[in-house]
Amino acid sequence: MTSHLGFMxxxxxxxxxxxxxxxxxxxxxxxxxxxxxxxxxxxxALVLSWVLYLAFG
Amino acid sequence: xALPKTPISNASMPAPARPSVAVTCxxxxxxxxVGHLVQGQAGKALVFGATLLPxxxxxxxxxxxxxxxxxxxxxxxxxxxxxxxxxAVRLLAGWAGLGHGDVVAASYEYGNTFLIVAGLLNVLVMxxxxxxARGRKAS
Numbered sequence: 001m002t003s004h005l006g007f008m009x010x011x012x013x014x015x016x017x018x019x020x021x022x023x024x025x026x027x028x029x030x031x032x033x034x035x036x037x038x039x040x041x042x043x044x045a046l047v048l049s050w051v052l053y054l055a056f057g
Numbered sequence: 058x059a060l061p062k063t064p065i066s067n068a069s070m071p072a073p074a075r076p077s078v079a080v081t082c083x084x085x086x087x088x089x090x091v092g093h094l095v096q097g098q099a100g101k102a103l104v105f106g107a108t109l110l111p112x113x114x115x116x117x118x119x120x121x122x123x124x125x126x127x128x129x130x131x132x133x134x135x136x137x138x139x140x141x142x143x144x145a146v147r148l149l150a151g152w153a154g155l156g157h158g159d160v161v162a163a164s165y166e167y168g169n170t171f172l173i174v175a176g177l178l179n180v181l182v183m184x185x186x187x188x189x190a191r192g193r194k195a196s
Contacts, residue, residue: 001119007119007167011170018109020104021101022182
């Protein structure tokens with residue numbers, strides 16, 4: 001795999017459940033937390049990359 | 058004559074024996090999730106095992122390097138320490154001859170990142186297991 005987006009998706013998908021399990025006790029809220037964290041990691045990286053592209057690209 | 062229905066008090070029941078803080082931390086270091094397993098949190102143990110092990114495997118697959126302990130290179134030393142936080146997984150990967158590091162591969166730095174972050178996340182897991190063993194968190 002050589003796609004930067006692919007690496008980022010795999011990384012976010014593996015990190016999110018760990019933090020969810022550390023910060024939430026029940027399965028339902030943990031799943032919601034993991035989903036929000038996954039979205040924040042991927043979305044934040046996309047937004048930041050666009051900002052950097054527009055500023056310095 | 059019917060006996061009165063009285064609830065059984067939890068206070069009269071002996072608490073299940075749980076490993077000490079040191080043993081829990083050691084087990085959590087040796088293998089991700091085992092610290093939580095011995096503290097009665099099988100679900101969390103499954104999550105940690107099912108995420109940190111693949112993360113380490115992905116790191117090796119992406120061409121990441123298992124760094125040696127070298128005092129002369131502070132960043133290499135820190136990276137090595139983080140990777141060793143995966144305990145037996147790091148040991149087995151070293152014994153299996155994995156992690157030579159494909160420096161020219163496009164995914165080399167990604168692999169290193171996966172290996173290092175997996176170890177650092179396991180440190181957080183060890184702290185959480187320690188809190189469970191100390192009774193700071195409900196198990």
